[in-house]
Amino acid sequence: xxxxxxxxxxxxxxxxxxxxxxxxxxxxxxxxxxxxxxxxxxxxxxxxxxxxxxxxxxxxxxxxxxxxxxxxxxxxxxxxxxxxxxxxxxxxxxxxxxxxxxxxxxxxxxxxxxxxxxxxxxxxxxxxxxxxxxxxxxxxxxxxxxxxxxxxxxxxxxxxxxxxxxxxxxxxxxxxxxxxxxxxxxxxxxxxxxxxxxxxxxxxxxxxxxxxxxxxxxxxxxxxxxxxxxxxxxxxxxxxxxxxxxxxxxxxxxxxxxxxxxxxxxxxxxxxxxxxxxxxxxxxxxxxxxxxxxxxxxxxxxxxxxxxxxxxxxxxxxxxxxxxxxxxxxxxxxxxxxxxxxxxxxxxxxxxxxxxxxxxxxxxxxxxxxxxxxxxxxxxxxxxxxxxxxxxxxxxxxxxxxxxxxxxxxxxxxxxxxx
Ligand SMILES: [Fe+2]
Ligand SMILES: [Fe+2]
Numbered sequence: 001x002x003x004x005x006x007x008x009x010x011x012x013x014x015x016x017x018x019x020x021x022x023x024x025x026x027x028x029x030x031x032x033x034x035x036x037x038x039x040x041x042x043x044x045x046x047x048x049x050x051x052x053x054x055x056x057x058x059x060x061x062x063x064x065x066x067x068x069x070x071x072x073x074x075x076x077x078x079x080x081x082x083x084x085x086x087x088x089x090x091x092x093x094x095x096x097x098x099x100x101x102x103x104x105x106x107x108x109x110x111x112x113x114x115x116x117x118x119x120x121x122x123x124x125x126x127x128x129x130x131x132x133x134x135x136x137x138x139x140x141x142x143x144x145x146x147x148x149x150x151x152x153x154x155x156x157x158x159x160x161x162x163x164x165x166x167x168x169x170x171x172x173x174x175x176x177x178x179x180x181x182x183x184x185x186x187x188x189x190x191x192x193x194x195x196x197x198x199x200x201x202x203x204x205x206x207x208x209x210x211x212x213x214x215x216x217x218x219x220x221x222x223x224x225x226x227x228x229x230x231x232x233x234x235x236x237x238x239x240x241x242x243x244x245x246x247x248x249x250x251x252x253x254x255x256x257x258x259x260x261x262x263x264x265x266x267x268x269x270x271x272x273x274x275x276x277x278x279x280x281x282x283x284x285x286x287x288x289x290x291x292x293x294x295x296x297x298x299x300x301x302x303x304x305x306x307x308x309x310x311x312x313x314x315x316x317x318x319x320x321x322x323x324x325x326x327x328x329x330x331x332x333x334x335x336x337x338x339x340x341x342x343x344x345x346x347x348x349x350x351x352x353x354x355x356x357x358x359x360x361x362x363x364x365x366x367x368x369x370x371x372x373x374x375x376x377x378x379x380x381x382x383x384x385x386x387x388x389x390x391x392x393x394x395x396x397x398x399x400x401x402x403x404x405x406x407x408x409x410x411x412x413x414x415x416x417x418x419x
């Protein structure tokens with residue numbers, strides 16, 4: 001069923017449609033939006049897609065932009081009594097998807113918000129009210145009943161650190177929010193007209209995903225472990241159903257091509273330890289503001305071979321100090337030390353996890369192996385403030401610029417010759 005509620009003067013409309021058993025999409029169609037972020041000009045508007053899954057328990061996946069407040073909430077309450085919703089799954093906390101979380105919580109205060117650790121932290125910053133939460137990560141499941149077993153996959157840096165994908169084993173629908181999206185508004189729920197959407201799909205990838213091509217490849221690897229995907233329930237544009245293989249394959253091909261061509265930094269952090277994840281993400285964000293790619297790796301869960309390969313292909317290495325008491329992370333740091341080469345750069349930071357390995361001995365080891373320090377060690381002695389995160393971001397940018405300098409010098413030399 002497709003219901004179009006037309007508001008001609010603002011051209012904001014809502015479409016609801018059954019996309020799979022017990023599964024409804026609520027698509028907010030923003031026909032005229034012509035700007036998204038600073039440089040992201042839109043020709044074809046956009047949509048904000050939200051989903052309702054009704055097992056024995058009921059889950060809402062993402063919400064909408066606040067400009068749809070009335071339309072979205074009217075539509076939602078027309079479909080379901082909000083207090084019947086058990087879970088609100090947050091794939092990503094940017095306001096185009098989470099702009100109405102506060103409103104949904106006001107209607108259904110007992111709802112449990114499900115998201116990555118970072119998503120829940122970000123939400124706390126703008127919801128400013130207590131809410132029930134369940135932090136999930138790759139490999140965790142949530143059983144809604146009636147066959148709707150949800151599998152979660154973390155997808156950090158696609159394009160925010162909080163991003164998470166959700167796969168419904170019962171319907172084979174993969175909920176991806178910004179990933180595999182496009183800014184394209186039309187009355188079609190699905191990708192029936194591939195030639196109409198291809199250019200916007202590519203442009204969106206280039207703007208949002210290409211800077212983190214290596215993270216895209218890591219997320220695809222984790223996605224491959226899920227079952228068959230028949231529908232990609234994205235957060236923007238038509239859902240992918242007719243061209244899933246090709247359009248998902250595009251991400252793989254484009255990212256492989258980019259990853260091959262780029263210099264990269266591998267950022268090692270320790271999940272669930274102090275502020276390691278948020279600090280590492282701030283540094284990563286700073287690096288991606290330059291031309292350098294980033295690969296994030298959790299010292300707790302990466303296997304030694306992965307660590308070694310990541311260090312081998314990286315131009316720079318960032319390490320968040322692990323706890324002294326964890327043998328897995330200590331072993332992972334030894335693997336890093338054994339794999340580094342003298343031309344690489346290194347940056348170290350403390351996590352403020354109360355039991356951090358001291359920075360200086362590791363610094364001297366890297367120095368004696370011939371590595372250059374890309375930024376002065378970041379020593380966190382208190383709960384990090386926004387200013388500290390900003391400084392971490394700047395340290396990342398410094399490192400990226402340092403690593404880009406060879407190419408810059410080469411470009412300048414060729415410019416000299418041209419002149
Ligand atoms: Fe986003
Ligand atoms: Fe978005």
